[in-house]
Amino acid sequence: MTAGSSPQSELRIPPHVSLDRVVWFDFRHDAGLHADPHARLEELRRAGPALFTPHSRALTGPGTWIFTSSAAIRAIFQDPETFASGGVRPFGQLIGDSWPLIPIDIDPPDHARYRRVLNPMFSPARMAQLEPAIARRAAEIAGPLIARGDCEFIADFAQPFPVSIFLELFGLPLERLRDFIGFNEAILKGEGEAQVAAIRGLRDLLREEILRRRKQPSEDLLSELLTARIDGRAFDDDELTGLAVTLFLAGLDTVTSTLGYMFLYLAQAQSAQSLLRDKPELIGGAVEELLRMFNVVMTARRATRDTVIDGVEIRKGDNVALPTSLISRDPAEVESPDEADFMRVDNRHSAFGYGIHRCLGSHLARRELGAALRCWTSTMPPFTKPAQVRPVSTGIGVFSLARLDLTWA
Amino acid sequence: MPIITYTQDDGTVRRVDAAAGLTVMEVALQQGVSGIAADCGGALSCATCHVYVAPDWFDRLVPASEDELAMLEFTFDPQPNSRLSCQIEIVPALDGLEVAVPARQF
Numbered sequence: 001m002t003a004g005s006s007p008q009s010e011l012r013i014p015p016h017v018s019l020d021r022v023v024w025f026d027f028r029h030d031a032g033l034h035a036d037p038h039a040r041l042e043e044l045r046r047a048g049p050a051l052f053t054p055h056s057r058a059l060t061g062p063g064t065w066i067f068t069s070s071a072a073i074r075a076i077f078q079d080p081e082t083f084a085s086g087g088v089r090p091f092g093q094l095i096g097d098s099w100p101l102i103p104i105d106i107d108p109p110d111h112a113r114y115r116r117v118l119n120p121m122f123s124p125a126r127m128a129q130l131e132p133a134i135a136r137r138a139a140e141i142a143g144p145l146i147a148r149g150d151c152e153f154i155a156d157f158a159q160p161f162p163v164s165i166f167l168e169l170f171g172l173p174l175e176r177l178r179d180f181i182g183f184n185e186a187i188l189k190g191e192g193e194a195q196v197a198a199i200r201g202l203r204d205l206l207r208e209e210i211l212r213r214r215k216q217p218s219e220d221l222l223s224e225l226l227t228a229r230i231d232g233r234a235f236d237d238d239e240l241t242g243l244a245v246t247l248f249l250a251g252l253d254t255v256t257s258t259l260g261y262m263f264l265y266l267a268q269a270q271s272a273q274s275l276l277r278d279k280p281e282l283i284g285g286a287v288e289e290l291l292r293m294f295n296v297v298m299t300a301r302r303a304t305r306d307t308v309i310d311g312v313e314i315r316k317g318d319n320v321a322l323p324t325s326l327i328s329r330d331p332a333e334v335e336s337p338d339e340a341d342f343m344r345v346d347n348r349h350s351a352f353g354y355g356i357h358r359c360l361g362s363h364l365a366r367r368e369l370g371a372a373l374r375c376w377t378s379t380m381p382p383f384t385k386p387a388q389v390r391p392v393s394t395g396i397g398v399f400s401l402a403r404l405d406l407t408w409a
Numbered sequence: 410m411p412i413i414t415y416t417q418d419d420g421t422v423r424r425v426d427a428a429a430g431l432t433v434m435e436v437a438l439q440q441g442v443s444g445i446a447a448d449c450g451g452a453l454s455c456a457t458c459h460v461y462v463a464p465d466w467f468d469r470l471v472p473a474s475e476d477e478l479a480m481l482e483f484t485f486d487p488q489p490n491s492r493l494s495c496q497i498e499i500v501p502a503l504d505g506l507e508v509a510v511p512a513r514q515f
Binding site: 074348 | 438441443444446447448449450451452453454455456475476479480482483484485515
């Protein structure tokens with residue numbers, strides 16, 4: 001048994017689950033998932049449309065349904081009354097607080113009220129204004145690496161690039177970048193005391209920053225949250241904490257993770273890399289295609305009532321994991337789903353999720369990913385990955401590469 | 410069956426039969442109209458099924474809800490005749506509706 005996991009004897013198959021649905025898929029320790037999460041999810045697709053693992057995807061609790069058909073995953077995303085998000089990520093509760101993650105753990109009807117306030121803060125028009133600054137930041141971080149001839153792409157670029165942009169948007173001190181990345185890793189990938197300490201540390205830090213802005217407002221998003229109005233009133237302290245923690249966790253991790261898989265792909269597919277060097281006009285299409293191929297999120301819901309999906313009986317309280325990669329790579333919907341085609345027309349993917357909780361920050365993410373591809377295929381030498389190093393993925397709700405070594409001549 | 414005309418950004422005009430009860434977004438996806446992403450599937454969280462409604466038709470539609478109006482600000486290039494196509498339900502009275510697909514959704 002690995003430290004922190006449930007002993008096998010505690011894992012139970014509830015009576016309403018038919019045994020032929022059961023797979024012993026351990027979200028935390030599955031070797032296939034760590035070797036190649038997207039290929040492993042395709043294996044699950046081949047195992048059947050509705051699977052049940054006695055392992056919990058969440059911190060605690062019973063086993064988890066995993067639906068593998070696009071239709072079922074979409075149906076669950078589209079029915080937040082039956083498949084709720086409330087309480088799925090109880091980080092506040094873990095430290096004895098009452099704030100939920102807002103808006104990701106908020107259900108209708110309140111969810112729409114929060115999104116209405118947040119959407120304009122991440123609108124395409126506002127994010128487009130950031131484009132020059134984003135391109136500049138990519139060049140500043142990648143430039144000094146050229147002379148080295150190699151890098152560990154995750155720590156040297158994929159983390160500092162989006163995280164520094166996010167910290168700037170939030171008005172958080174850039175010199176503490178490594179501390180912030182540490183909090184994020186411990187909260188999303190850690191367990192036990194280290195995780196609890198990180199949640200507390202992040203909460204205290206964000207509350208301190210909020211307090212500072214109450215006294216002296218500035219131009220950043222945290223200040224904007226303080227002056228925002230919901231139903232004619234200001235956010236209360238719990239709401240501000242829940243909002244700030246959520247934006248922080250969502251903003252720090254997902255672009256880093258996506259960059260890792262995109263660049264692993266480009267390091268191995270030299271022809272795709274040189275295509276982008278020769279035809280930079282394909283970068284927009286490449287961002288969408290690589291987003292489609294490398295969905296990094298496997299989110300979750302909890303059933304609020306008994307229901308039936310795909311002929312399978314779900315009981316109130318059951319947990320459901322939703323691997324969007326299985327929509328984005330569904331051979332029934334996408335021609336040659338495992339082949340990258342930067343010229344794919346009407347490339348509809350679910351990298352940003354589906355339904356009411358679809359990613360708020362997608363317009364920022366798309367611009368960051370585009371700037372990274374543009375920078376690395378215009379100013380950096382052609383890069384490869386040492387053949388002997390096998391990439392390892394980590395993560396439960398968000399997959400990411402633990403490291404990615406790149407070299408160039 | 411009502412007929413809806415979509416003008417794609419490349420100038421292609423698509424006249425398609427639209428079953429009542431579906432939305433203008435759903436028909437576009439079914440019929441392969443290019444340029445409507447509909448990332449969230451009609452849940453009012455992405456604003457990537459944005460269309461411009463022909464001026465003659467704009468006032469004949471059921472007006473946008475407050476939630477839709479808020480999301481319209483989230484589109485790439487909102488105009489006075491902007492709507493989210495997932496919020497326009499097809500009814501017989503909309504036979505002949507004309508919409509234009511914007512150059513980009515994000």
